[in-house]
Amino acid sequence: xxxxxxxxxxxxxxxxxxxxxxGARERMVLNGHRLEPFTYEECLEHMDSAGVNRVCIxxxxxxxxxxxxxxxxxxxxxxxFCVMAxxxxxxxxxxxxxxxxxxxxxxxxGLRLTFHRPQDRNWMIDGTCDWIWPLAxxxxxxLMIHAPIWKAEMGAIAARHPGLKLIIDHMGILARSxxxxxxxxxxxxxxxxxxxxxxxxxxxxxxxxxxxxPYENINGYVRKMIERMGPDRCFWGTDLTRLMDAKGxxxxxxxxxxxxxxxLSQEALEQVMGLGICKALDWPVTAEQAAA
Numbered sequence: 001x002x003x004x005x006x007x008x009x010x011x012x013x014x015x016x017x018x019x020x021x022x023g024a025r026e027r028m029v030l031n032g033h034r035l036e037p038f039t040y041e042e043c044l045e046h047m048d049s050a051g052v053n054r055v056c057i058x059x060x061x062x063x064x065x066x067x068x069x070x071x072x073x074x075x076x077x078x079x080x081f082c083v084m085a086x087x088x089x090x091x092x093x094x095x096x097x098x099x100x101x102x103x104x105x106x107x108x109x110g111l112r113l114t115f116h117r118p119q120d121r122n123w124m125i126d127g128t129c130d131w132i133w134p135l136a137x138x139x140x141x142x143l144m145i146h147a148p149i150w151k152a153e154m155g156a157i158a159a160r161h162p163g164l165k166l167i168i169d170h171m172g173i174l175a176r177s178x179x180x181x182x183x184x185x186x187x188x189x190x191x192x193x194x195x196x197x198x199x200x201x202x203x204x205x206x207x208x209x210x211x212x213x214p215y216e217n218i219n220g221y222v223r224k225m226i227e228r229m230g231p232d233r234c235f236w237g238t239d240l241t242r243l244m245d246a247k248g249x250x251x252x253x254x255x256x257x258x259x260x261x262x263x264l265s266q267e268a269l270e271q272v273m274g275l276g277i278c279k280a281l282d283w284p285v286t287a288e289q290a291a292a
Contacts, residue, residue, distance in 0.1 A: 002290045003052045003255060004274035006201045006237030009060040012069055013037045024062030032246035040073035040081065047080065050251035053274065057083045058112050074107030082283055084112040084144050089123055092131040103139040109281040110142035115150060116175065124150045133157050137164040142281055148174040151188040158195035165280055167199045171225055173208060179217060182208050186221050190228040199280055200229050202272065203237030205257065206247050213253060214261035223263060231268035235277040
């Protein structure tokens with residue numbers, strides 16, 4: 001089937017002219033990320049070995065707001081990569097200029113916003129980012145949002161801006177929640193199914209289980225999410241660089257976790273594994289590509 005990963009980070013080595021944000025290495029270790037660069041050339045090798053057709057590049061937070069490397073990857077391989085660009089969230093002048101520019105770049109299919117770190121956690125509720133929602137709706141830029149504790153607020157934004165596509169990262173699970181503790185967070189997310197413009201990334205799933213592959217203890221939670229939200233609004237993804245070292249997984253195993261062990265119908269799998277995200281991001285898939 002046509003397979004698209006809704007979240008992959010790629011990055012270059014840290015250098016004086018490409019510095020990382022302070023404390024980045026410590027957070028990467030805490031979150032289980034590999035420290036070595038993950039280039040798009042290496043990513044392509046993994047994609048080809050696992051049968052993954054496309055990847056949504058989410059530029060990593062440790063490189064700040066720069067998106068140049070993701071754009072380079074997409075421009076060299078336009079049918080393999082797209083970019084969910086980062087934007088300056090707390091500066092409406094600079095941020096709006098970036099968004100209007102991004103809307104003209106073919107490689108960029110939307111934005112990725114974060115509200116889970118100490119410095120940005122309250123920006124969704126204190127007015128800091130109120131300027132983003134109407135502008136993203138106007139520019140038709142879908143938003144991937146990592147904000148586990150602000151579900152009701154996301155629902156309110158979706159209701160106020162029905163033309164804005166919102167994509168909740170990692171099923172809305174709070175970081176470092178595992179096993180049955182994820183149920184509370186996933187139920188909160190699934191309750192947002194009443195908003196037709198809200199979608200969910202069923203991504204980074206292995207990281208939420210302490211059990212061995214294929215993580216049968218949490219697969220039921222994932223199936224429940226897909227059932228409630230609808231398979232066309234749930235998008236498979238890996239956050240691969242958190243799984244290869246920390247979990248010892250191959251890319252093919254992350255694919256087969258869903259295609260062989262999740263218990264979904266063929267029709268549902270086709271939506272979850274790729275067709276749904278391409279429709280949401282307006283990234284066309286030809287009939288020939290879907291059938292290949």
